[in-house]
Amino acid sequence: MSDTASLGEFEFDCGESISDLTLAYETYGEFTGDNAVLVCHALTGSQHVAGRRRRSDTAGQAAAWWDDIVGPGKAVDTNDYFVVCANVPGSCYGSSGPPSEGPDGEPWGTRFPAVTVGDWTRAQRLLLDELGVPNLHAVVGGSVGGMNALDWAKRHPDHVDRVLAVATGARLDAQCLAIESIARRAITTDPDWQGGDYYGDGPDPVQGLALARQLGHVMYLSKSSMAKKFGRRSAGMDAARDAFELDPAAGFFPYREVESYLDYNGERFAERFDANAYLYLTRAMDSYDLAGGYESDSEALAAFDGEALVVSFTGDWHFTTKQGEELAEAFRATGTRSAHHVVESDHGHDAFLVEPEHVGPPLGDFLDSGVRGSAVSDTVERDEGDDFAPVHTSLFSS
Template structure:
């Protein structure tokens, strides 16, 4: 599959916060051939990149050894690049080619650091719209994305309702609940209390806040898993003999086992800090936490009133980050705005990560929705709105931490 990888300058860009930067560069990848009405925009999740599918000679140098949705996007796959022209753009504030905190401020010659303007999901959407204008793509067949990328999808229906025919927010919601807000706040504090963070001015040859970023990533990673999936994958097992502890420990630690789940979290954190920027993590989680579909409107329904396309909302039963009941609330808001909408609920133990690791569950309904809308044969709608306290749907949030 041929991949088009490039970076486009959008010139001066004003953010929703009111501040501007002299030049916003946006990194993107595109797959397939544009025929005028077949463009599909894919929105990546929190720490994702434009590298959604395929392989590229630079894969090993940009930290993206494997495309993050390669099981879904490609020839003959759910988002078929033989039929659709598929684009994915890295969002402002990230660190994978698009201008963000670690980028050089042309006015000072130094990295922006925390002088970079605050970014929002609305800013991401506007940057994508301007990128599409630069590429000569006036209209989208569909916008698809998972997690905070799903919020990005919803914002397209709110901000540019006449520019897209179909939206598919997956494992997403109209806003985060308070428990997720709290955990994101703790993750950010892990970074900002690391002595090496230096108030965001850590670029150069000196130490970087790797310990803080590693802890933030571990908190996030636990949020993406379910209680059932953690039990199945790790249990209470001790790690193998060769496993080495990554963090300083208390004197009593030698008496107790270094558990498999600890080793797993440490390993993933170590690989993450090698490829991601701590300031970007702060900026992107703030954007996710701040998002509220109803902002500027009386309700979610009012925010979606101008969109007259179709919508597929997809959720997963064990996802407590964005619950099935939150997805149903979003679907109801779409229906209340007279949008043809289906809520496809997937029985899964994988938690929030299910949208990444279960292509056999995500692919068929997504493929049919892109082809035939909500009438697609694999698209199903929930018969009953799920309840948060019903264990057959989304687990009670605190259950992840209780006995």
């Protein structure tokens, strides 16, 4: 079961404040003074990072979402490390956010202040103070959780020794921003959204949220992975989901496996997540810019004097290997000991969640030994005339 911490008055980057910020969190392992590892969850993740048998208020993909990576004897070994994972402000798994109770006893809804990745970092710092953790051995995160990890190097460079940024980048590109904007419109144009005031006995904006998640799934998979998983195969009309009304001509055409997959997962997601929280969290991710307030990414990271590992995946077009290399270059430009580990994978963005055999070894090695151990300082080759030519090269020496 998750614990909660009341952190008192909190002013968000937008200038608005709430009187008592609550964070839901979980810890794993024992704190020995210098072994704390903060794990930052992705967009719709939760504080329940590991322990499938541990009681939790989460469900679906948010439950024990990195159980293959975090735990006794695993890459992030809780026999050695004290792991902390907190649900970020603006989410819906116990931390203060749109569905939580406001000062009038009613859910905040869209009255909740706008949140940023920087707010997440500052809230985590307050939580660690509450837990008596002054400094972190490492902070690790994937996707927008990786942005959160980067923000630690930017905002609290003296409080963390190692940064592990997985399947992430310094900012989103225009294509991803465009898709995220359509996803939000899917929610806000659902009549059941009601301007964000849908809490209570009335209907929830299930269809809008499900459609938003479907767009997310398309972003998280690669062309090749979708071709292998679904192709153009028909699932049969009996597989059509009741939640989505089909057009009259649909009966003449195949209801394809890819449609069935998206409909099923969108519907299941809408059962466990809050539509307003999805709006808030995607806005936070979209707005993040590592260089914000500085002239460049490297200048933003200049005060960090620890070590950094960037992990990217060749099939990921949400955060590409090119973006990973640009991030690694920003660290190198500051003199930071760093490595860029490129994983050859056709799975897509979700590879960091579903391919622990590729993610665990470099993470565990870096946590234990940094770039001085069996890890090499770079895993990228450049061909003359190419901006970036990634190759799959292990961090480990042969």
